[in-house]
Amino acid sequence: MGEAGSRGSPARRCSVCGAPAVVYVPYARAAFCPRHFVEFVDRKVGRVLRRMGALRPSGLVVAAVSGGKDSVAMLASLVKHAREAGTRVIGVFIELGLGGYSSGSRRAAEEACGRLGVPCVVVSVEEVVGASVPELARRARRPVCSVCGVVKRWILNAIAVELGADYVALGHNGDDVLAYAVKGFLNQDHASLSKLGPATPSIPGLAVGRLRPLYEVFERETLVYSLVEGLPFLHEECPYRPRQPLEHGIKDALNRLEESHPGLKISALRRLEKAVPLYERLAREEAGGEWEAKPCRVCGLISAGGECSFCRLTRRALGEPAGARAREAIRGLLRSKGLLEGGGEA
Ligand SMILES: [Zn+2]
Numbered sequence: 001m002g003e004a005g006s007r008g009s010p011a012r013r014c015s016v017c018g019a020p021a022v023v024y025v026p027y028a029r030a031a032f033c034p035r036h037f038v039e040f041v042d043r044k045v046g047r048v049l050r051r052m053g054a055l056r057p058s059g060l061v062v063a064a065v066s067g068g069k070d071s072v073a074m075l076a077s078l079v080k081h082a083r084e085a086g087t088r089v090i091g092v093f094i095e096l097g098l099g100g101y102s103s104g105s106r107r108a109a110e111e112a113c114g115r116l117g118v119p120c121v122v123v124s125v126e127e128v129v130g131a132s133v134p135e136l137a138r139r140a141r142r143p144v145c146s147v148c149g150v151v152k153r154w155i156l157n158a159i160a161v162e163l164g165a166d167y168v169a170l171g172h173n174g175d176d177v178l179a180y181a182v183k184g185f186l187n188q189d190h191a192s193l194s195k196l197g198p199a200t201p202s203i204p205g206l207a208v209g210r211l212r213p214l215y216e217v218f219e220r221e222t223l224v225y226s227l228v229e230g231l232p233f234l235h236e237e238c239p240y241r242p243r244q245p246l247e248h249g250i251k252d253a254l255n256r257l258e259e260s261h262p263g264l265k266i267s268a269l270r271r272l273e274k275a276v277p278l279y280e281r282l283a284r285e286e287a288g289g290e291w292e293a294k295p296c297r298v299c300g301l302i303s304a305g306g307e308c309s310f311c312r313l314t315r316r317a318l319g320e321p322a323g324a325r326a327r328e329a330i331r332g333l334l335r336s337k338g339l340l341e342g343g344g345e346a
């Protein structure tokens with residue numbers, strides 16, 4: 001991983017305690033032993049959480065846990081900070097219906113939540129919506145990845161709205177954010193760029209803001225963090241991942257540039273965060289003045305007017321929009337877990 005001891009140079013020592021280092025972080029010009037590397041990452045996460053005012057006493061954060069290295073690292077670090085702040089964290093795993101990949105992911109997610117002492121809500125798309133993600137994609141004649149994105153976003157938001165959560169925490173790392181940002185720049189998609197800060201705001205009753213605790217933590221760092229912390233995670237890639245996703249090409253290119261220009265990525269992220277309000281203004285102007293979020297007429301959650309993208313998708317796939325029914329199923333699930341008032345397992 002790091003360059004510790006490579007190229008015949010003397011083994012590096014931890015910049016904090018002098019113990020043998022396991023990782024060197026060029027942009028920080030620092031080497032770390034396992035313990036101080038974990039502290040380095042936790043500090044970066046803590047700064048983002050504080051800046052976003054994400055943790056308050058008796059607050060609640062819903063964490064999306066996919067079972068991959070990023071989501072378990074995000075959860076582990078988030079839980080440490082949340083505990084200090086007196087904020088509750090609830091993990092959510094969405095069973096997409098992708099066969100062996102889904103069952104492996106689910107095991108890792110449940111194990112990670114269990115080990116970190118966080119309740120894990122497992123939501124089956126097939127049970128809540130009426131068909132798995134590949135089935136919805138086939139029936140709607142839409143790419144699996146775009147269907148998956150719509151379904152996951154809607155379910156996470158529905159759960160967070162029901163629970164009155166402050167934020168939905170996502171496992172996106174700094175490399176993910178930069179890849180989306182380059183893609184957004186290439187398409188001059190200001191609306192997408194405006195959502196690429198460490199957090200997006202909540203709209204009461206309609207949408208709970210999204211939070212990226214790993215905003216300043218890079219992919220390589222989440223891997224080392226998960227390994228050092230001994231977190232369970234699934235190494236496999238999603239079977240529906242496109243063979244040559246644009247995002248991967250962008251990440252490779254940026255990583256090559258980072259090697260010759262250490263610090264390029266972290267300063268790009270900080271500038272992006274500062275530019276978000278400008279992109280918001282541009283996006284609003286392009287939409288012809290004030291863009292107002294309105295409740296979807298089927299499910300009542302955020303939409304641009306009329307039906308939300310989830311209700312439109314399920315109408316196309318199943319003949320009728322699933323929003324209202326799926327919301328009721330989610331309420332039932334949360335009640336059965338004792339997470340929502342009114343009912344529970346009698
Ligand atoms: Zn150390």
Ligand SMILES: [Zn+2]
Pocket residue numbers: 296297298299300301307308309310311312323
């Ligand atoms: Zn809807």
